[in-house]
Amino acid sequence: MEDLTEMLKGTLEGCVLEIISTEETYGYAITRRLNDLGFTDVIDGTVYTILLRLERNGLVQVTKRPSELGPPRKFYALNDAGRRELATFWAKWQYVSTRIDRLRKGGR
Amino acid sequence: MEDLTEMLKGTLEGCVLEIISTEETYGYAITRRLNDLGFTDVIDGTVYTILLRLERNGLVQVTKRPSELGPPRKFYALNDAGRRELATFWAKWQYVSTRIDRLRKGGR
DNA sequence: TCCGGTACCTCGTACCACTGAGTACCACTA
């Protein structure tokens, strides 16, 4: 599937939050996780900008750890504000997706 | 539900296409239809920019008709290109929404 | 005659994903 970028606006950040919430992980791994999920065109640069935004907005806790095979990694974990943000993201997603599905099926 | 604007990026245009596909209608009515669907914060200015974009991209056929209660209306109907665009929109939506739901439920 | 509802348009802004270039660390190899 190609050219999903516009449709991912507003949702990709939530996806990253969700991934971080399940396990403490780092940018490069998050990118591959998203690619494995089917978002094959999402590149690392995009993920890093999201992570920097999350950090700037105080939604994550960052821990730098050395790696066996490369430069040190920045591990991300959600804090309380991040968990709240994730909850509101899923609430919004639920709201929007049900309504769009309803529209698709000709409902009102 | 408030502040859905980021999440609606890339999907609102598809919603408008879907609405037009079911019946030939005009901007003001489309706005109210979207509001009734639950997208209460979508304003007419947004819908008109979308409609102008659809027209510029050659996805719709436009017919101006007088109204009994106000200025003339511009009625929009999908052409073949518009129907193709709508089909790819739903394909993208299916693709993205199933994968996000999968992520939500902890799958891979 | 003014006001509210209908109907359309436009300019500027903010936000977000994306791009591309750069930096840097490490292991392997020719």
Add this chain to the structure above:
DNA sequence: TAGTGGTACTCAGTGGTACGAGGTACCGGA
């Protein structure tokens, strides 16, 4: 030891999209 490829992060700039605020205009009723 120089080169290559994979890992890992940063940042400035771009383009697309929804939105806010304002304007124009038509109509009927108080």
